[in-house]
Amino acid sequence: MKKILVLFSFFVSSVSFAQQTEYVDFLKLEAALTFMPDSGKINGIVDLQFKILKDVDSIFVDAKNMNFNFELGDHDRIKYNYADDKLWLIRNFKVGEEHVISFRYSAQPRKALYFLKRNNNWQIWTQGQGKYTSNWLPSFDDVNEKVEFDLNFSFINDDYEILSNGKMSMEGIAQHTYEWVRSYDTQKPMSSYLVALAIGKYNKKTETSKSGIPLEYYYYPEDSLKVEPTYRYSKRMFDFLEEEIGFAYPWQNYKQVPVHDFLYAGMENTSLTIFSDAFVVDSIGFNDKNYINVNAHELAHQWFGDLVTAKSGEHHWLQEGFATYYALLTERDIFGEDHYYFKLYESAQDLGKQDVAGSGTSLLNPKSSSLTFYQRGAWVLHALREKVGDLIFRKAVEKYLEKHQFANVDTSDFITEVETLYEQDLSDFVDTWIVQKEFPFNAAIELLKEKSTYIQEYIMVDCEAKTSKCAEQLKYYISDDAKVKIIAQAPELVTPDTFKNRLKVRQAISQYVTKIPEHLKEDYESLLNDKSYITIESALYNLWVNFPLERSKYLNKTKDIIGFGDKNVRLLWLALSLNTPEFQTDKKQAAYDELLSYTDKRHNADLRINAFQYLDLIKACNSECQKNLEGAKSHHNWRLVKFAKDVSKKLNQNKG
Numbered sequence: 113m114k115k116i117l118v119l120f121s122f123f124v125s126s127v128s129f130a131q132q133t134e135y136v137d138f139l140k141l142e143a144a145l146t147f148m149p150d151s152g153k154i155n156g157i158v159d160l161q162f163k164i165l166k167d168v169d170s171i172f173v174d175a176k177n178m179n180f181n182f183e184l185g186d187h188d189r190i191k192y193n194y195a196d197d198k199l200w201l202i203r204n205f206k207v208g209e210e211h212v213i214s215f216r217y218s219a220q221p222r223k224a225l226y227f228l229k230r231n232n233n234w235q236i237w238t239q240g241q242g243k244y245t246s247n248w249l250p251s252f253d254d255v256n257e258k259v260e261f262d263l264n265f266s267f268i269n270d271d272y273e274i275l276s277n278g279k280m281s282m283e284g285i286a287q288h289t290y291e292w293v294r295s296y297d298t299q300k301p302m303s304s305y306l307v308a309l310a311i312g313k314y315n316k317k318t319e320t321s322k323s324g325i326p327l328e329y330y331y332y333p334e335d336s337l338k339v340e341p342t343y344r345y346s347k348r349m350f351d352f353l354e355e356e357i358g359f360a361y362p363w364q365n366y367k368q369v370p371v372h373d374f375l376y377a378g379m380e381n382t383s384l385t386i387f388s389d390a391f392v393v394d395s396i397g398f399n400d401k402n403y404i405n406v407n408a409h410e411l412a413h414q415w416f417g418d419l420v421t422a423k424s425g426e427h428h429w430l431q432e433g434f435a436t437y438y439a440l441l442t443e444r445d446i447f448g449e450d451h452y453y454f455k456l457y458e459s460a461q462d463l464g465k466q467d468v469a470g471s472g473t474s475l476l477n478p479k480s481s482s483l484t485f486y487q488r489g490a491w492v493l494h495a496l497r498e499k500v501g502d503l504i505f506r507k508a509v510e511k512y513l514e515k516h517q518f519a520n521v522d523t524s525d526f527i528t529e530v531e532t533l534y535e536q537d538l539s540d541f542v543d544t545w546i547v548q549k550e551f552p553f554n555a556a557i558e559l560l561k562e563k564s565t566y567i568q569e570y571i572m573v574d575c576e577a578k579t580s581k582c583a584e585q586l587k588y589y590i591s592d593d594a595k596v597k598i599i600a601q602a603p604e605l606v607t608p609d610t611f612k613n614r615l616k617v618r619q620a621i622s623q624y625v626t627k628i629p630e631h632l633k634e635d636y637e638s639l640l641n642d643k644s645y646i647t648i649e650s651a652l653y654n655l656w657v658n659f660p661l662e663r664s665k666y667l668n669k670t671k672d673i674i675g676f677g678d679k680n681v682r683l684l685w686l687a688l689s690l691n692t693p694e695f696q697t698d699k700k701q702a703a704y705d706e707l708l709s710y711t712d713k714r715h716n717a718d719l720r721i722n723a724f725q726y727l728d729l730i731k732a733c734n735s736e737c738q739k740n741l742e743g744a745k746s747h748h749n750w751r752l753v754k755f756a757k758d759v760s761k762k763l764n765q766n767k768g
Contacts, residue, residue: 133256135168136205139301143249144264146291147311149234152227153220154248164209171205172198174246174253174304181216199250221248225309226748229714230372234272235312237371237386239379240305251304255421256520258301265309266291273314273330277307277382279364298382299364301518303421308381310369319347323354325361330369331392341398342391343368345446349408352445353415353438358510362419362517366411373717373749378406380413380435390677390718397676399615400646404446405439412438420513423520425478429546430521432482433475433489440490453564454593456494459487460560463551475546476523484551491556492545496530498559499541504533570594575601586610596620611635615644622650628658640666645675649684656688663688664695678718683707687726704732711740717752720744728759738763 140161147154160173176197188211191202201213225248228235238248245251252259262281265274270285270292278298285292314330317339321327327350329343346368354361363383370389378387387410391403416434444452466472466483473480475488497505508530516525523546531538544552560567573594575582583605586598595617599606603624608631611618622639623646625632639651648670655666667689675681686707689695696703710723724741727733733741741763744756 132171135166136162136164136171138162138252138257138259140260142262146266147236149227149236153218155218157216158250159212159214161212164205164207167207168205170200170202172200173250175199175250176247178217178219217250219248223247228372233313235372237310238308239375240307241379245304245307249307251307255303255305256423258303258518260298260301261307262297264293264295266293267311271313272311275310275367275369275384277384302382302418306382306418308384308386310371310386314369321347322351323360326365328367335392338392338394341393341395342403345404346407349411349442352442353411356441357415358506359415359513361414363414375749378410380410380417382418385410392677396643397645399644401676405443408439408442409435415513419518420516421520423522426476427522429475429485429489430523430526432485433492436486437490437493450566453560453567457560457567460553460556463488464553467550472550474549488551495545495559500530500534508533566591573597592616599624608632608635611638615642618642619644619647622647626654628654640669645681648673649675649681653684663692667692667695678722683722683726687730690730708737711737713743717749721752721755724759733763
C-alpha cells in the first residue's frame with residue numbers, strides 16, 4: 113500500500129503539469145443524473161470513453177468535492193484514485209488504446225449548480241464558465257478538451273421542464289422510481305464549461321428558422337403576456353446571423369430559458385442559452401431594458417466560443433469580441449446604421465476613459481477587463497472589416513469557422529485566414545489594434561466620422577460653454593442622441609417644446625431636469641404617462657420633491673405601476689408613500705410591510721438590493737430586515753453578498 117501511495121504522488125507531480133490533451137482524447141461522456149433538491153445533492157452514473165494518444169501512466173478527470181464508487185467493473189485493470197479534486201485513472205496506457213470506464217458518484221455542489229425555490233417551486237440551473245462544471249459533473253476544466261456529452265436526468269415529477277444541451281432523445285416516467293426522466297443527445301463535441309442544465313416550471317413557444325433549426329423560447333406560466341416583447345426579433349436575429357456569418361448553425365436546435373437570480377446577463381451554453389429573468393419584460397419595459405443585445409450576443413457565441421473555442425485566456429477576445437461585434441451587426445439590421453455607429457462611438461469613449469484611468473491593457477492580456485475583451489474586441493473586427501472590405505472579411509470568417517470547427521484556436525488562426533485572402537501582411541494592424549496597451553482612440557473616432565454623418569453631428573454638439581447655439585439646436589432637427597447630450601449638459605435649455613420630442617428625449621428630461629420650474633410643471637407631469645418605467649420612476653421622484661403640496665396627486669396617479677422585475681417604480685412609490693404623512697394614513701403599515709417583504713430570500717437579488725436600499729434610506733431596517741440582510745450574505749450572487757456586507761457594516765457603525 114505504501115508503494116502505491118508513493119507511486120501515486122509521482123503521477124500527481126508529473127502528469128498534472130502536462131497538457132493532458134497531448135496524451136489522451138476523451139471522446140464521449142454519458143451520464144445518468146438524479147437530483148435531490150431538498151438536500152442540494154446529485155447522484156450520477158458515468159460512462160466515459162477515451163483514446164490514448166501517447167504512452168502515459170495516468171490520466172485524470174476533474175471532479176471537485178465528490179464521492180466515488182467503482183463497483184461497476186474492473187475496466188481493463190485500470191486503478192482509480194481520488195485526490196486534489198481529480199479522479200485519477202492509473203495504468204500503463206499505450207498509444208492507440210481505447211477504453212470505456214464506468215463509475216458512480218455523488219456530490220453536493222458549492223457552486224456551478226444552484227438549487228433555488230421560486231414561488232414554492234424548485235428551479236435548478238447551472239453556470240459552468242468561470243465556475244467549472246466539474247463541481248457537479250466529472251468533466252474537464254481545460255477548455256481544449258472537447259467531448260460529446262449525452263445526459264439523462266431524473267427529477268421528482270413531470271410538472272417540471274428539464275432542459276439541457278442538444279436534442280431530447282427520450283422522456284417518460286422511470287418504472288422503478290416513478291421519477292420524471294429526460295435524455296439529451298449532443299452528437300458533437302464541446303468544452304465542459306458549456307454543459308448546461310435548467311429545471312423549472314416553464315411553458316414554451318416554438319418557431320423554426322429559415323434553415324429549419326427548431327427555436328424554443330421558454331417562459332414562466334404567469335408571463336404569457338411578456339413572451340412577445342422578451343423574445344421580440346429572435347427568429348429574425350437567428351436568420352440574420354446565419355446569413356451574415358456564412359456558416360450554418362452548427363447544433364441541432366436552439367433553446368433559451370430565463371432563470372431566477374442568474375449570475376450574469378446570459379450564458380451561451382451549447383444550444384441552450386440561460387439568461388437572467390430580469391430581461392423578461394412587458395411591452396413598456398421593452399422600451400427601456402430589453403433582451404435584444406444579450407439575445408444576439410449569446411446566439412453569436414454558438415459559433416464564436418461554442419463551435420470554435422479560444423485555447424486560453426490570452427485569446428478570450430476571439431469569443432467575447434466576436435459575439436459583441438455580431439450582436440452589434442444584428443442590432444444594426446433591426447435599428448439601423450445610426451444606432452450601430454452610435455454604439456461603437458459610446459464604446460470608443462469608454463475605452464478611451466479606461467486608458468486615461470490607467471486601466472487599459474493589450475487585448476492579449478488574459479487579465480484584461482470585460483470592457484477590453486468585449487468592446488475593444490468588437491472594434492478590432494469593425495476596423496479590420498473597414499480595412500480589408502466586406503467580401504474578404506466575410507470569406508475569412510467562413511474559412512476560419514470551417515477549418516477550426518469543434519476545435520480550439522488562438523488569434524493567429526483568425527488573422528492568418530484574413531491575410532491569406534487579403535494577400536497583405538497585417539502585422540501593423542495587429543500591433544495597433546490588438547497588441548498595444550492603449551486603445552487607438554483617435555483612429556477609431558476618425559473611422560466613425562468617415563462613415564457616419566450622424567456621429568459627425570453628435571460630436572459637433574457641445575454645450576459645456578452654455579452657448580445660445582445649443583438652445584437653437586434643441587429647437588430644430590438634430591438626432592435624439594444629440595438632444596439628449598444637450599439636455600445632459602444644459603438642462604436649463606429645456607422648454608415646453610422640448611417635451612414634444614420622442615421617448616428617448618423625454619426620458620433625458622426626467623433624468624437631468626431635477627429642478628422643475630413652474631412653467632414646465634404641466635409638461636413635466638405628462639412624463640408620468642410615458643411608456644417607460646425609467647421615465648416614470650425619475651419623473652415621480654422629481655415631481656414629489658419639487659411640488660410637496662401635490663405629492664398625494666402624484667402618488668395616486670402611479671399607485672398601480674410596478675415597473676421592471678425589480679419593481680423599480682413600486683419600491684419608489686412605497687418609500688415616497690411612507691414619507692408623505694397626509695397620504696393614505698391608514699395604510700402606512702401595509703406599505704411598510706410590503707416594502708419589507710421584498711427583502712425576503714424568495715425574491716430575486718436585484719429586487720432585494722433595491723428594497724434594502726430604500727429601507728436603509730428611510731432608516732427603517734428593523735430586526736426582520738437585518739435578519740434578511742444577514743441571510744443575504746450567504747447568497748450565491750456575489751453582488752448581493754457584497755451589498756449585504758456593506759450595509760450591515762454601515763448599520764453596525766451607526767449603532768456604535
